Amino acid sequence: MTAVPHMDQRLDAFLAGRRRGKTTRTLIYLVIALLVIWSVKTTIVDDTDWERLGSVSDVLASIGNFLAIDWGLMPDLWQPALETIMVATLGTVLGVISCIPAIWFGALNISPFPPITYPIARLMMTLSRSIHEIVWALFFVAAVGLGALAGVLAIAVRSIGFIAKMSAEAIEDLDPRPVEAIRAVGGNEFQVFIYAILPQVLPVMVGVIIFEWEINIRRSSVLGLVGAGGLGLVFFRQLNTFNEGGVTAVILAILLLILFGELVSYFVRKAII
Amino acid sequence: MPILSVSDLKVRYSTSGPEILKGISFDVEPDDFFAIIGPSGAGKSTLIRCINRLVKPTSGKIMLYGDDVLRLGARELRRVRRSTGMIFQEFNLVNRMSVMDNVLSGRLGHVGNLRALFRQFSRQDIARALSVLDRVGLSDHVDKRADELSGGQRQRVGIARALMQDPKLLLLDEPTSSLDPKISREVMALIVEIAKEYRVPVLCNIHDVKLAMEFCNKMIGLQDGVKMFDGPTSAMNEGKLNDIYAMEVL
Ligand SMILES: Nc1ncnc2c1ncn2[C@@H]1O[C@H](COP(=O)(O)OP(=O)(O)O)[C@@H](O)[C@H]1O
Ligand SMILES: [Mg+2]
Numbered sequence: 001m002t003a004v005p006h007m008d009q010r011l012d013a014f015l016a017g018r019r020r021g022k023t024t025r026t027l028i029y030l031v032i033a034l035l036v037i038w039s040v041k042t043t044i045v046d047d048t049d050w051e052r053l054g055s056v057s058d059v060l061a062s063i064g065n066f067l068a069i070d071w072g073l074m075p076d077l078w079q080p081a082l083e084t085i086m087v088a089t090l091g092t093v094l095g096v097i098s099c100i101p102a103i104w105f106g107a108l109n110i111s112p113f114p115p116i117t118y119p120i121a122r123l124m125m126t127l128s129r130s131i132h133e134i135v136w137a138l139f140f141v142a143a144v145g146l147g148a149l150a151g152v153l154a155i156a157v158r159s160i161g162f163i164a165k166m167s168a169e170a171i172e173d174l175d176p177r178p179v180e181a182i183r184a185v186g187g188n189e190f191q192v193f194i195y196a197i198l199p200q201v202l203p204v205m206v207g208v209i210i211f212e213w214e215i216n217i218r219r220s221s222v223l224g225l226v227g228a229g230g231l232g233l234v235f236f237r238q239l240n241t242f243n244e245g246g247v248t249a250v251i252l253a254i255l256l257l258i259l260f261g262e263l264v265s266y267f268v269r270k271a272i273i
Numbered sequence: 274m275p276i277l278s279v280s281d282l283k284v285r286y287s288t289s290g291p292e293i294l295k296g297i298s299f300d301v302e303p304d305d306f307f308a309i310i311g312p313s314g315a316g317k318s319t320l321i322r323c324i325n326r327l328v329k330p331t332s333g334k335i336m337l338y339g340d341d342v343l344r345l346g347a348r349e350l351r352r353v354r355r356s357t358g359m360i361f362q363e364f365n366l367v368n369r370m371s372v373m374d375n376v377l378s379g380r381l382g383h384v385g386n387l388r389a390l391f392r393q394f395s396r397q398d399i400a401r402a403l404s405v406l407d408r409v410g411l412s413d414h415v416d417k418r419a420d421e422l423s424g425g426q427r428q429r430v431g432i433a434r435a436l437m438q439d440p441k442l443l444l445l446d447e448p449t450s451s452l453d454p455k456i457s458r459e460v461m462a463l464i465v466e467i468a469k470e471y472r473v474p475v476l477c478n479i480h481d482v483k484l485a486m487e488f489c490n491k492m493i494g495l496q497d498g499v500k501m502f503d504g505p506t507s508a509m510n511e512g513k514l515n516d517i518y519a520m521e522v523l
Pocket of ligand 2: 319
């Protein structure tokens with residue numbers, strides 16, 4: 001039979017290919033393992049103060065301290081929790097308003113002078129998103145002083161990127177036919193925007209804004225760490241006074257707040273879509 | 274005096290691109306119902322879109338209501354556009370808006386930005402919208418969303434929107450090509466009746482020669498950007514049609 005030697009050749013070629021694949025894979029695993037070992041060594045082994053790390057019983061005792069939740073603190077958390085929500089909400093609203101130029105410049109089909117305005121918008125979006133909210137907050141604390149205002153500003157600036165990017169993309173994808181129709185009846189550019197563009201992108205934008213608001217609750221609950229008000233500030237104080245039970249109480253409150261944000265976000269989005 | 278007078282109209286979509294319209298001239302009189310026929314790609318849509326400058330011609334002259342369309346500034350262009358109704362092949366409605374809001378958008382050329390923003394149209398405008406909707410047979414669908422309607426009904430919304438403009442000329446770009454044959458004839462018949470009632474001249478792109486022969490009283494035949502025929506429908510015959518559609522047969 002002529003098919004047999006032919007088959008043998010194919011089998012050999014196939015097995016050789018497999019062996020090659022195996023060697024490559026083994027090499028890749030080896031490199032990854034070495035990388036992990038190196039990172040653990042430099043960041044944990046060399047960097048930890050092993051003298052200060054207590055015995056197992058010390059660690060357990062410390063965990064015990066955190067588990068003794070300071071329920072007495074709870075009534076005092078209403079006010080800061082409310083402040084955290086306010087910071088998130090005001091920050092989102094301000095973010096949406098400051099988004100408008102970034103959206104207008106950043107959607108290629110409506111950007112007034114793309115060679116200049118489009119890069120400006122992209123820069124705004126990238127800047128907003130690539131700098132951490134804590135860093136933005138530090139910046140605004142330096143600019144306007146400690147307090148909720150710095151938090152609101154940080155949240156607003158941090159929100160621009162995502163909302164603007166998603167909205168600009170929605171505008172780029174819109175159906176151009178209604179736009180043409182409103183132009184044809186003699187509508188000006190503003191009317192074109194209100195009648196032909198906004199109705200098409202509003203559902204997407206509302207969804208994105210709600211989503212961003214939910215994330216902003218998360219963000220604003222830690223901004224207190226740098227003096228920008230809210231639950232984070234209480235958290236910081238509990239930590240500084242070594243009230244471990246209080247720290248856990250604040251963490252619980254933050255958890256509840258985030259859960260609340262997620263619920264609201266879920267129902268609002270369900271209602272509009 | 275003609276309502277619309279086009280002379281030596283030439284269009285290129287880009288400087289290096291092919292010439293799509295190669296010097297078209299014609300006049301539209303107040304009681305004309307003009308069909309523009311010709312094979313697909315002949316330049317019918319381009320021609321009709323030049324009239325209200327949705328496409329900017331390369332050269333030539335368009336006199337509309339005594340205005341030199343190609344020389345108008347943005348504000349005057351909007352003034353000319355608001356008196357010129359346009360009906361599109363794919364209706365071009367805002368799907369997420371109600372039938373009423375779509376129809377009212379025909380008045381935007383007459384409404385300030387603030388009123389437009391809050392959709393504050395005058396009593397007369399709303400009354401007019403209701404009567405126009407009655408006329409096109411949509412009185413039962415006023416509050417529905419545009420995307421809840423059938424194709425024929427959507428085109429009726431398109432017609433109503435154009436009528437809201439109180440137009441002095443109607444531009445129609447294949448108004449029935451997205452509809453099935455039976456609905457096409459109904460919509461075409463409605464447009465003809467309405468044009469008579471409102472005394473509006475019509476310039477209508479139409480691919481279907483049979484519909485054109487039946488409903489229009491004048492015709493322009495376009496082939497590859499060149500005018501091959503211009504005259505009353507009665508002067509059109511088999512031989513001339515074959516000339517116009519020669520390229521398509523090949
Ligand atoms: N926006 C445009 N950009 C470039 N070319 C176009 C554009 N619109 C139409 N064309 C070209 O112009 C020619 C005529 O198109 P059109 O006016 O739509 O013809 P018709 O309506 O008779 O089918 C076609 O070759 C088409 O490809
Ligand atoms: Mg066409």
